[in-house]
Amino acid sequence: MIDLLYLMSSICFVLALKGLSSADSSCAGNLCGMSGMGIALLAAYLGKQTGNGHLIFWAVVVGGAVGLSIARKVSMTDLPQMIAGFHSLVGLAAVLIACTVYAAPDQFGIDASPDGGWFWRVEMGIGAAIGAITFSGSVIAFLKLQSSYKWYHVHPALNVFITVLLLCSLAGFVLLKNSYSFSLAVLTSFALGTALIMPIGGADMPVIVSLLNSCSGWAAAGIGFTLHNDLLIITGALVGASGAILSRIMCRSMNRTLGNVIFGSCHGSLQKNTDRKDQSFTHGAPEEAAFLLKNATSVIVVPGYGMATSHAQHALREMGEALKKRGISVRYAIHPVAGRMPGHMNVLLAEANVPYEDVFSLDDINREFPSCDVAYVVGANDITNPAAKKDELCAIYGMPILEVEKAKVVLFLKRSMGTGYTGVDNELFYAPNTMMLLGDARETTEAILKVL
Amino acid sequence: MTNLFTETTTHELTVFVLACFVGYYVVWRVTPALHAPLMSVTNAVSSVIIIGAFFSVAQTGTARICGSVAIALAAVNIFGGFAITHRMLNMFHKNR
Structure with a gap:
């Protein structure tokens, strides 16, 4: 029964994206998305050992009120930073959930005993890492969009170092089942998100905002794999694919590759600008x-x-x-x-x-x-x-x-x-x-x- | 390797890959004019991880606090995301 409700809600989400193919159907699409979310919340609430109705209710009310007031007040010029800020919230929520799962895996139906397999560690590690990268990356993007926050040059070697550290700590988490390596993985992911987005300039922001959108989707899918929840996996994949397509469209419109946007600097052209001082306009x-x-x-x-x-x-x-x-x-x-x-x-x-x-x-x-x-x-x-x-x-x-x-x-x-x-x-x-x-x-x- | 690809994992991977394909083909059809609402609606939709947090608050101690914070954060996104999408789409709609 619960699974059928989840299925309905996934269908609603697909229809919500489908609705955006034309302006006429877009409003109906958004309504579909809202009802999909409503069904999902209802199903989760009716579902397993959620308990604690009051706490959930008040958390939703407080969060919802804040969200509605932001959405009502924000001006359309400030839209990019609002979207970046919202992405960071998804990332942080994913990290928090991964931490609670890590604290008590058996509560989530995960067999954490030595013979219970290690694949859940891979799923959870990846989910938490992407969530943390999304969080810190989006916070930096938000600051940059909000207040012409300067971009600092980050030495490529630092990025490589952080990435290697992250991979090592993830490997340590999976293979050695070391509790420190999980915390280390989350912390290095925060650092990686910051270091990656820090040097990127304003005009590349369309790519970065869509990339972070994609990441928030993959983080949701990672959590879905950990919790064995098909709805989260489906939704995460939809959002991840959507963000990936948007970043691809943006990159193509600049004739650059994604790697070039993230790692290549775009400061100054290769050729020396001709001296235009004498030229009149x-x-x-x-x-x-x-x-x-x-x-x-x-x-x-x-x-x-x-x-x-x-x-x-x-x-x-x-x-x-x-x-x-x-x-x-x-x-x-x-x-x-x-x-x-x-x-x-x-x-x-x-x-x-x-x-x-x-x-x-x-x-x-x-x-x-x-x-x-x-x-x-x-x-x-x-x-x-x-x-x-x-x-x-x-x-x-x-x-x-x-x-x-x-x-x-x-x-x-x-x-x-x-x-x-x-x-x-x-x-x-x-x-x-x-x-x-x-x-x-x-x-x-x-x-x-x-x-x- | 035997316990790597259990039945659940294979099933989940199937769902994941198929959903990626669905997302790919659906999103390519979105008109460029509506890319901004697309971002805000996907943002709202990805906050469905709130249902993961529902399970977290069932526990005790720190996990419960983390869970409720996660619920509040995701709720900001859900309500904010759908509301701003609605606002944007109304603007497009009234100009037709």
Whole structure:
């Protein structure tokens, strides 16, 4: 009976993910997920020797209240750090559960006697280690996203050392059945998570956040193996696969491998930047930009992380509406790695009530740039840099870009003339058809709006 | 090796591998526009480890405290994750 309820709940979880294949079915999918969770909780409660109803009830109430208030208050700009913070909680919960199992294996139906096999130690060790890596890694990611926390260079040898130590302590835990090695394994996993995420910079965050998402799933699956619970295994595998696919999509959109993101540094390009001090660029005023926009027939807006930091999405939508009233077509082009997490820009635009059908992905919009009059780039740099196509030596070579340079006029909203995260110079700034609008993206857009 | 691949372990591995395949094919169909809700909903769903913590609180002493902390942490995730997903999906929905 309990197992059947678990089966129902797994089906609900699969349907919840399936629902996200289109915006229409997504709300129903989320409801499916919620009911799946409800069924799972009910089944677990009715199930084995859970006992202690009061304690469970109050823990759920307190946790639930905190969760709901966070979800209600958080602004969509802060979404990436909230997701990272939530991942850390899953990791910590997995570690805590593994510790309680370790303290009294027989209570969980595990035969811990010498002839009871040693495979449960492997499962539990891996589950606890992944949980601990998820926890400390997500905490570091959270701090970085929350407060431009600096990244420190970690010597690769240190990573290797910690990994070897972790493997040794896991082996010690499995083979020698040594109690210290379990604690050591958990502690080294905490250290490994910290050391791995510490040197990673802001623009690689979409990969890291999805990777941690994947890890939280694998940790849940590890706990499921330990407790012989099929629901946990299924759910963990679903989440793990989902996060892995997202990290793969993100890596592919940067033309980098996962190993390169984690271990390779991306600071500075291989080639020396040409000295651009003498080169002139066109510095525009909001009035000129407004004039160009008014006389266009088609405008494509390219948002980047700068839109999120300056909260420019509402001003952008108003500008889009003002242009549409004049019969100008306004579309939005979104690069997969724009922002700090997958789909970040889409959520921000949806928050500002930008119509869903005006938002296009990289593959769909790229052929439209040659026929467009104005490309309006808001705080995006590397994802538009033509060097990715031509310059084999630059750090972002091969990365698919939004081909804004093919538009008749490019309006570049940027805080300063500095290079992007990768440090690669963007020749687009100095192109004859580019106008730079330096300053806060929201203020500039609002100024343009006033003129319109 | 005989006690490594017991019947339970083989069964669990089967379930795990098949679930990975299901996840793989389902998630590739998710539209890129909904990747952010996908992350928050998978985050909520992975908190199903709360049922592991349900068994922990049945014990005594430190294990019980650890168990209740784990339940509270997972509950933050479950409620927070589903609520934020709901909020996001509503935004996408009203703009259609």
